[in-house]
Amino acid sequence: MTGIVIVGAGQAGASLAAKVRALGYDGPVTLIGEEPAPPYQRPPLSKGYLLREMDLERLYLRAPSFWKENEVNLKLGAPVTSIHRSTKTVRAGGESILYDKLALTTGSRPRRMPARAGGDLKGVYTIRTLADVDAMAAEFQSRRRLLIIGGGYLGLEVAAVGVKLGLELTLIEMGPRILQRVAAPQTSDYFRNLHFSHSVNILENTGFDCLTGSGRVSGAVLSNGMKIPVDFVIVAIGVTPRTSIAEEAHIEIENGIRTDGQGRTSDPSIWSAGECASFPYEGRRVRLESVGNAIDHAELVAGNMLGASENYKAKPWFWSDQYDVKLQIAGLNTGYDRIVERKGDHERSRSIWYYEGGRLLAIDAMNDARAYMVGKRIIDAGQTVAPEHLADPSKDVKSLLLEATKTS
Numbered sequence: 001m002t003g004i005v006i007v008g009a010g011q012a013g014a015s016l017a018a019k020v021r022a023l024g025y026d027g028p029v030t031l032i033g034e035e036p037a038p039p040y041q042r043p044p045l046s047k048g049y050l051l052r053e054m055d056l057e058r059l060y061l062r063a064p065s066f067w068k069e070n071e072v073n074l075k076l077g078a079p080v081t082s083i084h085r086s087t088k089t090v091r092a093g094g095e096s097i098l099y100d101k102l103a104l105t106t107g108s109r110p111r112r113m114p115a116r117a118g119g120d121l122k123g124v125y126t127i128r129t130l131a132d133v134d135a136m137a138a139e140f141q142s143r144r145r146l147l148i149i150g151g152g153y154l155g156l157e158v159a160a161v162g163v164k165l166g167l168e169l170t171l172i173e174m175g176p177r178i179l180q181r182v183a184a185p186q187t188s189d190y191f192r193n194l195h196f197s198h199s200v201n202i203l204e205n206t207g208f209d210c211l212t213g214s215g216r217v218s219g220a221v222l223s224n225g226m227k228i229p230v231d232f233v234i235v236a237i238g239v240t241p242r243t244s245i246a247e248e249a250h251i252e253i254e255n256g257i258r259t260d261g262q263g264r265t266s267d268p269s270i271w272s273a274g275e276c277a278s279f280p281y282e283g284r285r286v287r288l289e290s291v292g293n294a295i296d297h298a299e300l301v302a303g304n305m306l307g308a309s310e311n312y313k314a315k316p317w318f319w320s321d322q323y324d325v326k327l328q329i330a331g332l333n334t335g336y337d338r339i340v341e342r343k344g345d346h347e348r349s350r351s352i353w354y355y356e357g358g359r360l361l362a363i364d365a366m367n368d369a370r371a372y373m374v375g376k377r378i379i380d381a382g383q384t385v386a387p388e389h390l391a392d393p394s395k396d397v398k399s400l401l402l403e404a405t406k407t408s
Contacts, residue, residue: 002098008105009033011294012274019302034079083249104272108239118211123232139232142166150236151178153320160322174207241276256287261311263301273298330376331362344368360384
């Protein structure tokens with residue numbers, strides 16, 4: 001009997017499977033994951049789980065019994081090797097599985113260093129899966145020397161964990177500043193100063209020529225000629241969407257698996273959701289790497305697979321935890337031409353507001369939950385607030401909701 005088959009058992013796949021059941025679908029549902037573990041949260045891998053403050057069971061998105069109770073056929077440790085559109089089958093774990101409708105929620109994979117640069121040496125890691133973190137756990141011993149390659153949020157989160165565990169840390173960023181791709185200079189300055197205060201050695205405008213060692217990494221030669229000894233290395237230089245099985249099935253690709261506003265791919269029987277999928281957003285095509293998008297997109301696609309015909313109206317939000325600082329982000333800052341910085345209630349509390357032509361695009365809020373909630377409400381409502389009102393320190397942040405006006 002055919003039914004709904006979901007390829008990828010991460011946050012998006014698990015959310016989609018649960019939603020089709022919640023919406024009353026009573027046909028067969030098969031959720032296929034290549035990892036042996038049931039669906040679990042990924043964000044805590046670089047934080048609570050790496051710190052050993054969260055055990056495995058707390059990572060699970062649902063209790064293992066949920067899948068059986070809801071008659072979801074959970075196939076684990078079964079990588080999908082091919083999609084055959086003409087026969088509506090997928091090949092997974094040596095088995096052919098028929099589908100009526102197929103959802104691709106394959107997520108992303110981390111970028112790795114090439115073998116010629118030492119990327120295949122032992123002691124060189126990426127962080128994406130439970131197995132990745134389990135493999136590196138023994139490395140996190142006090143006074144060991146860790147090199148982090150990449151100054152994005154993941155690299156900075158790992159640095160904060162390393163400090164707590166007593167490591168000696170160097171973080172290198174090839175670009176002129178950390179967080180350059182995702183944040184304004186003011187946000188970069190905030191987090192650079194935060195990590196400097198915890199004795200993290202951050203080197204910007206610094207790449208590396210190669211990692212060195214005989215079998216196992218023991219050092220790095222940086223682009224400025226500096227040679228540093230290391231005990232292990234974590235590569236955090238971003239991710240790429242997992243699209244290979246879609247490409248091989250001749251499904252259209254555009255910065256991920258290309259979908260329409262409802263989540264359909266170029267094959268009307270195949271859908272896609274989560275960070276492997278790109279979709280229309282405010283006149284352009286985007287792909288979002290966040291838990292919020294994985295859940296919201298997958299749940300909308302679940303409804304559309306059952307006939308709802310609704311377009312996805314993304315409301316982007318993200319977060320990062322580093323030391324005692326919680327960063328909360330709402331909106332997308334792409335194309336900003338003006339920044340307004342607003343102080344919060346204490347020294348490490350502030351918010352950065354992004355504008356394009358007088359329109360509010362996004363907010364970064366550091367230890368400022370009130371500013372984040374106000375900014376998110378304004379952005380999600382398609383409104384804006386005049387920069388001069390925002391910059392006025394005499395105005396309480398909540399009063400900005402009364403100042404907000406509809407954007408054109």
